[in-house]
Amino acid sequence: MSDTYREMWRELNMDLEKHDVFLGTLPVAFGEVFLRQDNRPAGMAYFDNALAEAHGGRIQEILAGKKAGRMVAGTFCVFAPEELVFAVDGISIGLCGGAQFTVPTGEQVLPRNLCPLIKSAMGFKLDRICPYFQAVDFLIGETTCDGKKKTWEILNEYVPTYVMELPQKKGAADLVLWEGEIHRLKEEIERRSGREITADRLASGIKMANARRDALARLYRARRADPVPISGKDALLISQLAFFDDPERFTAQVNSLCDELEERIARGEGVTRKGAPRILVTGTPMALPYWKLHHLVETAGAVIVGEETCTGTRYFAGRVAEDGQTVEDQVKDLARRLTAINCACFTPNKDRVEDILRLVRDARADGAIYFSLQFCQPFGVEGRLVERALQEAGVPVLRLESDYSEEDAAQLKTRIEAFLEMIAS
Amino acid sequence: MYAIRPTGWSPREAGAEVLARVLDKAGLSRREVAYIVGTGYGRVALNFIDHAVTEITCQARGINYLTGKAGTIIDIGGQDTKVITVNEQGKVVDFVMNDKCAAGTGRFLEVMATAMGMDVDELGSLPENVNPVNISSMCTVFAESEVISLLAGGAAREEIVAGLHRAVARRVKSMLKNTAPATVVFTGGGAKNEGLRRALAAELGVEVMVPAEPQITGALGAAIIAWEGNGGAVAAVPKISGQ
Numbered sequence: 001m002s003d004t005y006r007e008m009w010r011e012l013n014m015d016l017e018k019h020d021v022f023l024g025t026l027p028v029a030f031g032e033v034f035l036r037q038d039n040r041p042a043g044m045a046y047f048d049n050a051l052a053e054a055h056g057g058r059i060q061e062i063l064a065g066k067k068a069g070r071m072v073a074g075t076f077c078v079f080a081p082e083e084l085v086f087a088v089d090g091i092s093i094g095l096c097g098g099a100q101f102t103v104p105t106g107e108q109v110l111p112r113n114l115c116p117l118i119k120s121a122m123g124f125k126l127d128r129i130c131p132y133f134q135a136v137d138f139l140i141g142e143t144t145c146d147g148k149k150k151t152w153e154i155l156n157e158y159v160p161t162y163v164m165e166l167p168q169k170k171g172a173a174d175l176v177l178w179e180g181e182i183h184r185l186k187e188e189i190e191r192r193s194g195r196e197i198t199a200d201r202l203a204s205g206i207k208m209a210n211a212r213r214d215a216l217a218r219l220y221r222a223r224r225a226d227p228v229p230i231s232g233k234d235a236l237l238i239s240q241l242a243f244f245d246d247p248e249r250f251t252a253q254v255n256s257l258c259d260e261l262e263e264r265i266a267r268g269e270g271v272t273r274k275g276a277p278r279i280l281v282t283g284t285p286m287a288l289p290y291w292k293l294h295h296l297v298e299t300a301g302a303v304i305v306g307e308e309t310c311t312g313t314r315y316f317a318g319r320v321a322e323d324g325q326t327v328e329d330q331v332k333d334l335a336r337r338l339t340a341i342n343c344a345c346f347t348p349n350k351d352r353v354e355d356i357l358r359l360v361r362d363a364r365a366d367g368a369i370y371f372s373l374q375f376c377q378p379f380g381v382e383g384r385l386v387e388r389a390l391q392e393a394g395v396p397v398l399r400l401e402s403d404y405s406e407e408d409a410a411q412l413k414t415r416i417e418a419f420l421e422m423i424a425s
Numbered sequence: 426m427y428a429i430r431p432t433g434w435s436p437r438e439a440g441a442e443v444l445a446r447v448l449d450k451a452g453l454s455r456r457e458v459a460y461i462v463g464t465g466y467g468r469v470a471l472n473f474i475d476h477a478v479t480e481i482t483c484q485a486r487g488i489n490y491l492t493g494k495a496g497t498i499i500d501i502g503g504q505d506t507k508v509i510t511v512n513e514q515g516k517v518v519d520f521v522m523n524d525k526c527a528a529g530t531g532r533f534l535e536v537m538a539t540a541m542g543m544d545v546d547e548l549g550s551l552p553e554n555v556n557p558v559n560i561s562s563m564c565t566v567f568a569e570s571e572v573i574s575l576l577a578g579g580a581a582r583e584e585i586v587a588g589l590h591r592a593v594a595r596r597v598k599s600m601l602k603n604t605a606p607a608t609v610v611f612t613g614g615g616a617k618n619e620g621l622r623r624a625l626a627a628e629l630g631v632e633v634m635v636p637a638e639p640q641i642t643g644a645l646g647a648a649i650i651a652w653e654g655n656g657g658a659v660a661a662v663p664k665i666s667g668q
């Protein structure tokens with residue numbers, strides 16, 4: 001670890017000792033989970049490095065941008081209209097937490113029976129071990145689940161947190177509300193960045209976000225092949241890095257990886273044998289560095305061929321129209337993403353079931369794992385409806401609830417293996 | 426032919442010892458055994474097996490072999506509680522397991538027994554016709570203090586135990602996802618508890634059967650799978666002595 005980085009972290013007012021301990025746990029986990037895989041695509045090297053430099057090189061870049069006057073915004077949900085941030089040449093970072101390490105600290109200010117994603121994110125801020133949290137100018141939160149909604153009030157004591165009111169339904173009135181919210185965020189961003197959001201600038205922001213969506217959609221299409229050209233773990237890592245990396249560079253790298261994957265498909269080459277059991281995962285987001293479920297499933301001999309999660313298909317759902325001529329029209333187009341992303345925070349949310357059934361078909365999945373983080377009410381409650389719909393469609397489904405700790409790994413392993421035995425028989 | 430011992434701290438050693446004891450009983454040498462399937466939590470630690478299969482699949486095969494029917498298996502072990510739905514061929518159709526929580530498991534009853542100064546094995550042998558007290562919490566931590574205050578309030582031990590059994594039975598019922606089971610077989614260490622069996626039968630409104638040796642039906646299933654793994658050339662699996 002170079003001294004330059006340490007100096008940088010110190011300047012960010014990070015807790016260096018705690019940060020060392022945290023980083024110390026990561027290389028071990030990473031090597032075990034990722035580097036031992038067979039026949040990884042060469043294009044993964046970029047993403048491995050992006051992860052390795054997540055607290056180093058990438059932060060340097062962001063700080064250099066900041067010095068040059070770029071605004072840095074932190075987000076927590078795929079509904080955050082990052083296009084507005086891109087329109088002012090700002091930097092947008094997704095800050096959901098996926099580490100057990102910071103959960104106990106999060107619990108100092110949050111109830112213990114809250115989902116670990118929120119507690120972990122909060123803990124990263126309190127522990128001062130996340131350079132992104134230290135670097136952001138402000139945060140954009142939404143009124144999604146109750147846990148997040150109320151956490152913004154506490155988080156706001158540590159870093160300015162702007163809250164958008166995300167509707168809970170998808171009717172015409174809700175669209176109007178959301179459109180208004182996007183306008184208000186636009187003003188906030190203009191004020192903070194000192195730059196006006198013109199139609200031209202917003203158009204390029206929309207294009208940039210769409211290009212990233214297109215690249216990820218292409219990656220997911222490649223995963224339909226049998227044998228799969230890329231493991232679920234690697235695809236998940238890419239999705240997770242989308243929240244941190246420079247969007248244009250990331251998009252280019254995903255596309256060049258896809259070139260490689262498509263060549264593999266043409267040659268019939270994969271990371272598993274042909275006919276390995278194929279699993280679709282659906283449920284709560286899996287924020288960096290959460291890899292537990294994918295690791296358990298893939299070491300049990302199956303392969304994950306898609307994630308209907310916010311670190312999966314929901315992240316790139318809702319391509320925004322690119323032909324809006326005025327800012328008014330463009331904001332309307334942005335607002336329409338509301339109807340295209342099917343998160344359990346909405347009611348009713350029938351389209352999510354349709355999405356899942358379609359993904360099972362497209363990805364040729366043999367079964368689905370419904371995964372919800374412990375104490376997540378929206379996805380926990382909705383699980384019943386999804387499970388029933390899958391069963392009616394003849395798709396075997398396993399419901400799992402877990403958190404970020406490793407305590408239940410043996411139990412999960414047993415369930416996953418029994419599920420795979422059930423599918424195979 | 427079988428042998429049972431608690432896993433203790435080393436599944437590998439426990440497995441090796443059980444194998445040695447079974448071989449001894451059967452008068453066979455290790456070389457005469459063609460195929461071994463390991464099952465249960467320690468399965469991956471066993472270094473002498475040909476194949477590892479989860480206890481869920483094994484339990485289903487074992488019970489189906491004994492009953493010859495489709496049905497529901499309720500397995501209450503120390504660590505967790507499972508409800509397994511099996512079809513007529515002994516294949517798992519669906520299964521549910523408790524999440525990271527001791528509610529409704531053998532561990533729950535163990536903690537409660539300790540709180541009452543009893544051994545968990547004594548719980549099943551208390552008198553039948555008592556009024557179960559109401560245990561309102563399924564959380565091991567809260568239920569423990571509830572039991573302690575019930576005792577302090579003068580409730581009879583057998584009434585508390587009956588209440589605990591009913592609480593576990595209700596928890597299991599909630600895992601059945603509102604499908605009323607026809608044939609119910611109760612296995613695992615918990616099945617040795619007659620009071621718990623009665624409570625389950627009462628809550629589910631069906632007969633609840635317990636095999637002669639409820640702790641080894643998973644191993645029986647593993648043996649059947651091993652038999653098939655070794656070619657399964659012989660149509661009928663030989664009857665196992667002791668069953």
Ligand code: SF4
Binds near residue numbers: 314343
């Ligand atoms: S799960 Fe819902 S609330 Fe959470 S990030 Fe996704 S869209 Fe937002």
Ligand code: SF4
Binds near residue numbers: 118373379
């Ligand atoms: S996982 Fe569930 S509880 Fe957690 S932040 Fe997302 S919606 Fe909220």
